[in-house]
Amino acid sequence: MTDIMTQFETSPNRYVVASDGVKYAYRKLGKAGTPPLVCLQHFTGTMDSWDPAVIDALAQNRTVVVFDNAGVGASGGQTPDSVEQMAIDAEAFIGALDLGPVDLLGFSLGGFIAQAMAARGKIAVRKIASVGSAPQGGEEHLLEVVTAAFAQNAADVRLPLFFTASERSQAAGRAFVARGAKRTHERDPESGKEISDAQAKAIIRWCADKTTGHALLKRIAQPTLIVHGSDDTMFPVSNAFEMFKAMSNATLIVYPDSAHGALFQYPEMFSAHVDLFLNA
Amino acid sequence: MTDIMTQFETSPNRYVVASDGVKYAYRKLGKAGTPPLVCLQHFTGTMDSWDPAVIDALAQNRTVVVFDNAGVGASGGQTPDSVEQMAIDAEAFIGALDLGPVDLLGFSLGGFIAQAMAARGKIAVRKIASVGSAPQGGEEHLLEVVTAAFAQNAADVRLPLFFTASERSQAAGRAFVARGAKRTHERDPESGKEISDAQAKAIIRWCADKTTGHALLKRIAQPTLIVHGSDDTMFPVSNAFEMFKAMSNATLIVYPDSAHGALFQYPEMFSAHVDLFLNA
Numbered sequence: 001m002t003d004i005m006t007q008f009e010t011s012p013n014r015y016v017v018a019s020d021g022v023k024y025a026y027r028k029l030g031k032a033g034t035p036p037l038v039c040l041q042h043f044t045g046t047m048d049s050w051d052p053a054v055i056d057a058l059a060q061n062r063t064v065v066v067f068d069n070a071g072v073g074a075s076g077g078q079t080p081d082s083v084e085q086m087a088i089d090a091e092a093f094i095g096a097l098d099l100g101p102v103d104l105l106g107f108s109l110g111g112f113i114a115q116a117m118a119a120r121g122k123i124a125v126r127k128i129a130s131v132g133s134a135p136q137g138g139e140e141h142l143l144e145v146v147t148a149a150f151a152q153n154a155a156d157v158r159l160p161l162f163f164t165a166s167e168r169s170q171a172a173g174r175a176f177v178a179r180g181a182k183r184t185h186e187r188d189p190e191s192g193k194e195i196s197d198a199q200a201k202a203i204i205r206w207c208a209d210k211t212t213g214h215a216l217l218k219r220i221a222q223p224t225l226i227v228h229g230s231d232d233t234m235f236p237v238s239n240a241f242e243m244f245k246a247m248s249n250a251t252l253i254v255y256p257d258s259a260h261g262a263l264f265q266y267p268e269m270f271s272a273h274v275d276l277f278l279n280a
Numbered sequence: 281m282t283d284i285m286t287q288f289e290t291s292p293n294r295y296v297v298a299s300d301g302v303k304y305a306y307r308k309l310g311k312a313g314t315p316p317l318v319c320l321q322h323f324t325g326t327m328d329s330w331d332p333a334v335i336d337a338l339a340q341n342r343t344v345v346v347f348d349n350a351g352v353g354a355s356g357g358q359t360p361d362s363v364e365q366m367a368i369d370a371e372a373f374i375g376a377l378d379l380g381p382v383d384l385l386g387f388s389l390g391g392f393i394a395q396a397m398a399a400r401g402k403i404a405v406r407k408i409a410s411v412g413s414a415p416q417g418g419e420e421h422l423l424e425v426v427t428a429a430f431a432q433n434a435a436d437v438r439l440p441l442f443f444t445a446s447e448r449s450q451a452a453g454r455a456f457v458a459r460g461a462k463r464t465h466e467r468d469p470e471s472g473k474e475i476s477d478a479q480a481k482a483i484i485r486w487c488a489d490k491t492t493g494h495a496l497l498k499r500i501a502q503p504t505l506i507v508h509g510s511d512d513t514m515f516p517v518s519n520a521f522e523m524f525k526a527m528s529n530a531t532l533i534v535y536p537d538s539a540h541g542a543l544f545q546y547p548e549m550f551s552a553h554v555d556l557f558l559n560a
Binding site: 223230241244245247248249250251252253254255256257268269272273276280 | 503510521524525527528529530531532533534535536537548549552553556560
C-alpha cells in the first residue's frame with residue numbers, strides 16, 4: 001500500500017472504463033488504509049466544483065475519490081434523468097476501481113445518489129455523509145432558486161446559490177470560488193443544458209414522489225451524517241430534520257448563517273466533523 | 281500561569297465565598313490559557329453527576345470549572361425556584377473566582393441557566409454549549425418522565441432517565457454510571473426533596489411561559505452549540521430545533537438513538553464536538 005498524498009489542486013485526471021462501457025474520469029488522493037471516501041457531486045457540478053480545502057482536509061486521513069458521473073465533465077456516457085440510474089452508474093464506476101467497501105460523501109443531488117446506493121445494497125457502503133440533501137418527497141425549490149441566482153449576475157452564480165446574503169457568508173463564498181479557480185490544468189468542461197435538464201428532471205422527480213413514507217431512508221442501516229445549512233433556499237433545512245427523524249442511525253449537524261453550500265462556507269469545521277464521524 | 285492538570289476523579293473540592301455571602305464548592309482542572317469552561321448542572325445533579333470522561337476530555341485543552349450552585353451539594357445557600365436566580369447565583373460564583381470571560385457548558389436545567397446568563401449580559405460569556413436543553417416556553421415532560429423512571433427500579437435511575445431502551449444505549453449508560461462511581465473521596469451529598477422541589481418549580485415555570493416569542497434567545501449573540509439526543513423524553517428534540525431556529529449564531533448537533541443524557545452516551549464524540557466549537 002503506497003500513500004498517494006497529492007493536493008487536489010494538482011491531482012491528475014485518471015480514467016477507467018467500467019462494465020457499463022462508460023469511461024469515467026476521476027481523481028484519487030490521500031492515504032491508503034481506511035475505506036476510501038467517494039464523493040458524489042451536486043447539480044451540474046464537476047470534479048472542479050469540489051472545494052480543495054475540503055478535499056485536501058479529508059485526504060489527510062483517508063483516500064478520497066472524486067469523479068464525474070456518466071455524462072458529466074470529462075466522463076463519457078449519457079447524463080441520466082433519474083437518481084436511480086445515477087446510482088447505478090456510480091456503482092459501476094466504484095466497481096471498476098475495485099475499491100472494496102467505501103464511505104460516501106454526497107452533496108445535494110449527490111446526497112440523493114448516496115441514499116439510493118445505500119438502499120440498493122449492490123455495493124458495500126460503510127458510512128454516508130450527506131450534505132444539503134433531501135429525502136424522496138422532500139421540499140425543493142431548484143428552478144426558482146437557480147433562476148433567481150442567475151438573475152443576480154453575480155461574479156459567480158454560486159455566491160447567491162450557495163451562500164447567504166450576510167457579509168460573512170459572502171466573504172466565505174468568495175474565498176471558496178477563489179480556491180476552486182486555482183487549478184489551471186485539466187479542468188473539466190462546464191456542464192451544458194443537456195446535463196442540467198436531465199439532472200433537474202431527476203431532482204424534481206425525486207422530490208415529487210410524496211408517497212414513499214421515507215421507505216428508502218428506513219432501509220438504510222449505515223451510520224449517516226446529515227449536514228445542512230440553516231438557510232438553505234434550494235432544499236430547506238426541514239429536509240435534514242425529516243431525514244434525521246426517518247433514519248435509524250443518523251447524526252444531524254446544522255451550521256449557522258449558511259445556505260446550500262454550508263460545507264464550503266465552513267470547510268475546516270465540516271472536514272473535522274466528517275473526519276470524527278468516519279473515524280468513530 | 282501554571283497548568284493544573286488533574287483528573288476529575290481525584291480533583292479536590294475547593295471553596296469560595298462570593299459577594300452574595302454563599303460559600304460555593306467547586307473543582308477546577310485542566311490547562312490555563314483559554315477562557316475557562318464553566319459547567320452548569322442538570323436537575324438535582326451535583327458535581328459528581330458530571331461524566332469524568334467528558335470533563336477530562338474537555339480539560340485536555342482548557343480550564344474546566346465544575347461547581348455546585350447555591351443550595352446544592354457541598355455549596356451553602358438556598359436552592360432558588362427560578363432560573364433567573366440560579367443565573368444570578370452562578371454569576372456571583374464566577375465573579376468570586378475572577379475567571380474573566382468564560383465559556384459555558386449547560387446541561388438540561390444548566391442550559392436554561394446558560395441562556396439566562398448570556399441574555400442578562402452581567403458577566404462576559406464568550407461561547408455557550410447547551411445540551412438537552414429547552415427554550416423558555418419549551419416542551420417539558422419532567423415530572424412524568426422522572427416518575428416513570430423511578431417506577432422502573434433500575435440499578436440507577438439515570439439509566440431509564442438519560443438513555444434509550446436500546447441495548448447499545450443502556451450499555452453506554454452502565455459505563456457512564458460506573459465512571460461516575462469511581463470517585464470515593466469528597467463526594468457531594470445527594471440532592472433531597474427541598475432541592476428537587478425548587479428546581480422542578482423553576483423548570484416548569486421556564487417552560488410554562490409561552491408568551492416570550494423566544495425574546496431571550498434572540499438577545500443571545502454568542503456562538504452557541506446546541507446538542508440534543510434524538511429520543512429525549514424529558515425535553516423532546518423539537519426544543520433543540522426551535523432553539524436553533526430562534527438563535528442567530530447557533531450550530532445544532534443531534535445524536536442517534538440517544539435520550540436526555542446524549543453527552544454521556546457519546547462522551548468522546550461530544551467532547552470532540554465541543555472542543556472544535558470552542559476552538560473555532
